[in-house]
Each structure stands twice: as C-alpha cells, then as structure tokens.
Amino acid sequence: MSDQAASLRHPPATANADADALSAEIAGLIVQALNLEVAPTQIAPDQPLYGEGLGLDSIDILEIALVVSKKYGVQLRADSGENTRIFGSLRQLVDYIIAHRTK
C-alpha cells in the first residue's frame, strides 16, 4: 500500500479508479460529519474547502481530522504550511490520505 502514492503520480487505470472511489467516499464523510447542505457529488475536486469555496472553518477542519483518523488511521499534522495544503481542496485531502493511510 505504500506504493499507492507513487502509482498516483504515474497512474495506471486501476489506481485512478481507486482514487476516484476514495474521493467520493471522503466527500461523503465530510458532508455527513458536518451535516452540510450540499451533496457529496457537488464538492468539486479542486474547489477550496477552507474559507471561500465550501466555506469550512477551523472547527470543521478539526471534525474532519477526527473522522479521517478514525476511518483511515491518518493523523493530520500541520508542518510549516501543510495545513493549508491538506485542506486546499478535496483532491489535496485525498492525496494526503492516500499517502498516509494506515487502514
């Protein structure tokens, strides 16, 4: 599974489908955990999650960090600006989870 990150950069067809499925799953998690009024499919992959865009704030980020840690065994860390990059968009969050998941 540690090769998943590498395979995402040179994606064969199956890795792409996996990432898409994971992206849909994570979008669903976000909507459910935060009780948002949008459907998971309405979260565009490159739309900003934080601030303008989906309009999440720091309380939401903490909540997403919690559900993500429970489901994928990923502990989010803020290392010199990575905070913004993880939640820059759904795609960036998915990439981070793919690279660090333990479940």
Added chain:
Amino acid sequence: MIAYRAGAPVLVSEFLADAQRLVRSFPACTHIVNACTDRYHFTVGLAAALASGRVSLLPSSQAPQMMHQLGAFAPDAICLTDEMDTSLALPRLLYPRESLGANPDDAPATAAMPAVPLVDATQLAAYVFTSGSTGTPLPYRKTLGPLLDCMREGARRLGLGGRKRWAILATVPPQHMYGFEMSVLLALACGHALCAERPFYPADIAAALARLPRPRALITTPVHLRALLGSGVEPPAVDLLVSSTAPLAQQLAAEAERSFDTRLLEIYGSTETGQIAMRRPTHTAAWQLWSGVSLELEADGSWARGGHIEQPTLLPDVLEMTGAESFLLHGRVSDLVNIAGKRSSLAYLNHQLNSIPGVEDGAFFHAAEPSGSHTGVARVAACVVAPGLDAARLLAALRERVDAVFLPRPLLFVARLPRNDTGKLPLAALQSLAAHPNSATPA
C-alpha cells in the same frame, strides 16, 4: 527561561533583548494592535509596548472589518504582525525575522542581562473588545495592576503559584482573553515558561506537550479536548489540564482526567472581567469566585464587580449563588452566541447582516437542535430577505464583517420574515422555517 520554541528554551535575556529591539523599531504611535500568531512574538510585542508606555489592542475577531474598527478607535494604531500574507487596513509592522539570541555571533557585545523595565501598576496595558449590539466593538480597559492581581490569584487557585516553574502549552490564541491570561500573563506574572507554538491537530498537541519539560500544563477548550480524546493519539503525561470558554460536559472532564491521569480545572470568566472563578468539574458543579469578586443576579444576567474587575459588568449568564463565594451556572441569556469559545450576540450579528447592501430584512437565531456534528458545536442559523443576492455573495459579505464561526448554518432565503403583528420575530416561527426549509421561498 521564559519560553520554549519547538522544545528549545528561550532565555529571559533573549526575551528582554528582543523587546528592546522591538521598542526601537516602533514608529511614533501610542496604540499597537498585536496580531502576532506566534505566542512568543506576541509576548515580546506586549512587553515592548508596556516598556515604552504604549497600549496594546487585542483584536477579538479575524474579520477584515475588525482592523477598520480598531483604526477608527485609535487612529494612530499600527498593527504588529508576524505574517506577510494578510492585507491590512492598518499600517503594518512586521515582527523581525530572527531573534537576537538565534545566532550567538550576532549577539551584541554586552552579553549581560538587559535591564528589566519597570512598569507602573496603574499603566494601561491593553484594550480588549467585545461585540456590542450596535455593531461596533466595545473597548474594555485592562490596567496592568489588576491584570497581574487576577493572575496571581488564579495561579494560586490552580496550583501554579509556587516556586516551581511550569511549561505552559495552549491551543488558544493570545489575543483571546483566556489565552491572554492563561498563556501569556501567567508566564510573565508568575515566572512560568510559555510555549511559542499554538498546535491545532491532536497529533501536534501531543507532540508539542511531549517536548516540554515537567511540570507542564495544557490550556485548552472543550472543542480541542474532545478532538484530542477522540483522535486515538496517545496522551502524553501532563501535570494539569485547564479548560474554558464553554461549559465542559461532566463525562468529558472525567474521561480527560482518566486519559491524562491528572486534574482538570475549569475556568469561568469573560472578556470584560477576565477570569473570575474556577471549579474541578469531576468533583463539584459549583464554581469558586476569586477573592473580592461579587455577583448580583438579575433577570437579564449577573452583575460582576469587585476584586480585580475594573468596571462592573453584566455577564450574560444565568447564575445561582450557593454560598458567599460559590455559584452554579445554569445557562446563557438567550441573546448570547458562543461558538467554540468565540462570543457574540444575536443583536450584533443581526446588525451586521442588515448592514449588507441588498439585505432587506434578516435575522440570526438559535436553531432548535444542534447541527448534528460530532463536535457538539451548535451553529447559529439565519433567515434573510435579499432578492438580488445569492448565498455565495451574502456569505462573502458576512465574512468581511463577522468571524467565520458565526456564518449561518443553515442560511435560509425567504420572501418575508415570519414577523407577528407587533413586528417581533417569534423564535418558534424561525425554528419551524429551519426545520422545514422547503417551505421557504427559494432565492
């Protein structure tokens, strides 16, 4: 030493030298808005202001409009900041990148301890601000003497008043009154070491704690405590947990004490009064008042005065005295909005909403049930008549005026607010709209 940065100590001599250098870089002004995110930078800024007879302004909100309002309050104000990417309404003074102590080769020839500036207890240290009903933030004076008196009393009651130096890690910003007191002033008044970082994620909080020497304390809030306990991160040993800004559920307090194997103390206070009471929630529901503070209970809240309190303040909470110095907290007065420790009022939020061009009528209200998120953080809802606006534009306009946590969820567009004959908005009617959004006219 006075601080830790990533576990490395910062000496008092460095701190004083940094403060001296900052004083020399201040332009001609009396007021400094201290917006530093790094707690050490903030404290150096505070010390530099104190040493040079300047008053620090602590912004209570991150909304852009706040800076405009502080500029209106104090036209000579500059903003001390350690971040480049914010566009400010005020002249900016960027905190110098490298501390004097960082490279010993750059240190001044005199390595001796710089003189500790003497500051009079009557000096005005800072203004803090709350949201009034008129939409303009209300300033509250914080004089140095009462601030330090309050901290020494608090330290004594929390078990931090002895000779031992504690390391203090906080998840709250230094501009918020709770953070100002418990993560900055506590260090300055009682000789403890503050921690420069403000960790956010549970894994970061645990890592930052583990780097600090014992004894160490964690100053935090129910939102972060819940996240920390639910994250599965191994809790490092800690010698004291402190929580404030919102009531902590009994079970959560008990779980925290078990997981961290330490006492959890809760603090009650306000921006206007500072901290005034504490309790250990696993042992008692009643709060113990600081010496000299008295409470007078009325229908629309409780007046607090005496002790270190500089002006009598109406606290928007329903309290019940259980003794001369103890009370129970029953709940908030209905106008108050407290979201994850940030406080506002429906009146203030409504003022902001209705000042947006295109909004004909709008009202914030408490939805009947929490939004259902695991954090248990209930949001505030809003109902609005704004024929030419959509949600995105309205929220963008609100984002300019209020802190992000107060953005309404849900936000309902209607043809008309459900006002009754006297023009009042019955809460039940608003809550019914929130429960049945399809009955609202689409924008």
